[in-house]
Amino acid sequence: MGEEISLEEYKKAYREIVAEDEKRGFLTHLVVYVLVNAMLIVINLLSPEDIWFFYPLIGWGIGITAHYLWGVRWIEKELKEREAMGEYRAKEIKKGMK
DSSP, rough: OOOOOOOHHHHHHHHHHHHHHHHHHHHHHHHHHHHHHHHHHHHHHHSSSSSTTHHHHHHHHHHHHHHHHIISSSSHHHHHHHEEEEEHHHHHHHHHHH
């Protein structure tokens, strides 16, 4: 049987896995954002009666910024807060069982 790991080692590994998944999701979102908005700019500039491409660029840009902040930048803080809530709830359940 393998070597036992501590709860802290497990939590650190779990946070790393979630952070990597979130970064991958953000990068996918960013690539789609760049490709779609480049296409919209080209379409708009080929028929420039009205210049409108910046509306989706800005609107989606706000979304991509939020995705970066919550999915990449602040993810570890969020995970630690969830772990603390989980530990608190587990202690409350344990108290109730006594």
